[in-house]
Each structure stands twice: as structure tokens, then as C-alpha cells.
Amino acid sequence: MDSRRPAPPPSSGALEPLTPLPPAGKATPERADAARNRRRILDAATRIVARHGVQELTVDLVAGEAGIGVGTIYRRFGDRAGLVFALLDEHERGFQREFMTGPPPLGPGAEPTARVRAFLHALADRVAAQFELILAAEASAPGARYRSGPYGVYHTHLVTLLTQARPPGTDARFLADALLAPLSAPLMDHQRQVRGMTAQDIKAGLDDLLRWSLG
Amino acid sequence: MDSRRPAPPPSSGALEPLTPLPPAGKATPERADAARNRRRILDAATRIVARHGVQELTVDLVAGEAGIGVGTIYRRFGDRAGLVFALLDEHERGFQREFMTGPPPLGPGAEPTARVRAFLHALADRVAAQFELILAAEASAPGARYRSGPYGVYHTHLVTLLTQARPPGTDARFLADALLAPLSAPLMDHQRQVRGMTAQDIKAGLDDLLRWSLG
DNA sequence: CTTGTAATCGGAGTGCGTTCCGATTAGTGT
DNA sequence: ACACTAATCGGAACGCACTCCGATTACAAG
Secondary structure (H helix, E strand, C coil), rough: CCCCCCCCCCCCCCCCCCCCCCCCCCCCCCCCHHHHHHHHHHHHHHHHHHCCCCCHHCHHHHHHHHHHCCHHHHHHHHHHHHHHHHHHHHHHHHHHHHHHCCCCCCEEEEHHHHHHHHHHHHHHHHHCCCCCHHHHHHHHHHCHHHHHHHHHHHHHHHHHHHHHHCCCCHHHHHHHHHHHHCCCCCHHHHHHCCCCCHHHHHHHHHHHHHHHHCC | CCCCCCCCCCCCCCCCCCCCCCCCCCCCCCHHHHHHHHHHHHHHHHHHHHHHHHHHCCCHHHHHHHHHHHHHHHHHHHHHHHHHHHHHHHHHHHHHHHHHHCCCCCCCCHHHHHHHHHHHHHHHHHHHHHHHHHHHHHHCCCCCHHHHHHHHHHHHHHHHHHHCCCCCCCHHHHHHHHHHHHHHHHHHHHHHHCCCCCHHHHHHHHHHHHHHCCC
């Protein structure tokens, strides 16, 4: 045992029901001082983002504000992107609850087609709302979106719904990726800044896509 | 006049027919030593990529191999991503020629629907071929893809074809973005590495998408 | 309470992208 | 040829993400 890298980021991903946890059992939960420092770090980061914006969220500054060393941050969150993902996690949990166990049409009870549409609209709103943080996470580690817990949850959710809504023979996994791809933060940023498109335009475009692919 | 920042990256983007060049007229073409150094830099970078791979392509190493200072690289290419885009440019020019003036179905002469399909297939192959470089460019500056010249060319090309192929009332600009979005290097990487999908699977999925949206 | 030890802490150190600015050189008018 | 000026060059310096490892501390066993 190396004893030098015993606890990789124990959270970040929210519910992550498909992340391949090594033994799947939980090891030592977390030491008291470690938990206290995690809280301090998250509070300090939240404070800094609220005060100066995401671009000022440097690791050294967070460490200083939290009154700890930078090594502690990397032990808890892996890298800067992990810290940003952790900040997104709280909202993420609520969002996942909504479409997994909430009221229709987002939650169970409505037609699969309607649920897909409601989900994509809600996700578009969520990306627009948490815009800066999502962009910052993407900037620190490109492709992190796809490796993150939330993307996996979205994908399996869509695959489930699409399989119910479509005849077999089409690749539901690819269609799910293709429907999520236009909702990347950098693209939506470009569509807003350069093309002058609004959230309404984007939702309308997604509706067109759905009308064709799901009848 | 500041005289300190007179020549922002004068190329990189290939043909870029829609980049908003400030006065649209060409200023002083380029001094002889500057042109010579650009060539040296590109040759050194190509050599390093061929020898050690993209991850070894550091700015300091390129400067050393080319026998110049790092400041020169930044004057010529703006940043690391600009250098990588310049490396992609040569292949890019050939690719653009193919679908703008080449033989059908990629070039003019075929039905718009067939040209869209051929274009997306060709682009998928191109992304797969230039995988490492595209990923590196994206890593240096997230969202650079959308701001780059090539993306603008692809987008206007698709908008033109889609407008010909579809009845009015649908947003061709969004549809073009939505068709290009699944061909991002990070997503294709994820689909290959994690989902085990092949280039064939991706093309088949794109065909499904087209069958629905274009009949 | 004491002791053992494994996880944790913290900050100096490293690598790399990027900037800054004095020295140098190319191109032009005389 | 010669001088003038503006663009170019080069490398020292900076900021920030990330690593390393000796010192410290929490927790459990005796």
C-alpha cells in the first residue's frame, strides 16, 4: 500500500450511479479534520466566486481564504476542475431529483417523448444559469464534461427514455449524445455572443430536432 | 499608435471568409525575417509532434528547436492554441477545397441532402485523423473551436445546404450547430474510449439524424 | 492515558503558458 | 551610403496549476 494516495476525491458527481468505484464499498468515511477542511474550502470558494467572479478563483487564493495549504485542496478535490464540480454539486443534486423522482412532465408519469423534451429544456436552463462555473470546469480539464458523473446520469436517463419512445434499430446511445452535444456551455456561449440567439431560440431548435427524431 | 502590438496572428483559420478582419485591407505583408521565423517555428513544431507527440509540444521546446525566443512565437501565433491551429491549417485548406470546389457528392453537383451527408462523414474522418492536434487546440483554449475560422466555414456551408434542402420555418443556423456538435473531438474520444463506438457507429448515427431531419 | 501508525496538513518547489521591455534589425527616404 | 523609424527579436520575469515530502495530528488498540 502506498499510503500516499489513499483517498481520491470521495465525492463530486452527485449520486453517480455508474462511476466505476474501485471496490464499490466505502472505505474509511473521512476523518473529522478532513471533513472540516472540505467545508472550509467550499465556503471559501463560494465566497470568492460571489465576490470576484469565477476567473479570480485561483487555488492559492482559495487556500489563503480558507486558511489552509494548497496541498489540502488537491487531496480533497483532485484538481481545480474537481473543486468547481464540487461547487456545482449542490444544485446538481436538486436537478437530478427533479427529473428522476419529481412531478411530470420532468419526472415519471408523462410520455417518454414529453419527458425528453422537458428534460432538454430544463438542462438548457440549468446550463444557462450555472454558465460561468460550467465554463470554468470545462476550461480546467477539456472533456471533463463527459467523464463527470452528471453527464453519465443525463446520458443513461435519455437512453432509457429514448428506448421507450423509439422503435429498435436506431442507436439510442448515439442519439442521446447528439441531443446533449448542442447543450455544451462553449457552444451556447457562442450562439448567444456571436449569433445573438436566445434561450428561446435554442429550445425551439431542440424541439425541431425532437419533432423529427421522435415523430 | 502603440507600435507594440502591430501584427496580431496574420493567418490561422484558412480562407476564413467571415472572420471580421478589422479594416479588411492587408497592412504590411510581413517582414522577411518574420516570415522566415514563422516557417522555422512551424517546421520545428511539426518535427516535435512527429517525434514525441503533441503532449511534448511546449512553447519553450519549440523555441529552442527553432533557435529563437519564445516572444517570437507569441508574436506570430498569439498563443499555444494559435500555433496548433496553424499546424492544422495545411490539411484544412485541402479539406475546404474538397467540399467547396471538389467533385460530388462532397463538392457541388449533387443533391444538398447527399452533400450534407458526405460532408459530415468527411468531417468525422478528418476529426478522427487529426485527433491529437484538435484535442490539444481545444485544451489550450476551450471554445476556441467555435471562434476558429474553420468552424465558421463549416457552419455557413451547412446553413447554405440545409436552406436548400429544407422548407422554411426551421432554424438552419441551429440545425447546423446541432449537426456539428456531435463531431467534437472530446465527445468522439469519449465515445471511442468509454462506449467502444467505432467511426462506423458514429457515421451511422449521423445518418439516422439526417434521415429524420431531411427526409 | 499512552502508544502506534496511517491519514492528513502545508508550503516550498516545479513546469509551462504568457507577458514585458530593452536591444536589434529590416526597410525606406535622402 | 547613411540615418531614421517602426517592426521584430529574445529571454528574464510572472502567474498559476499542480507535486512532493517532512512534520503533524486524529483515531484505535492495549
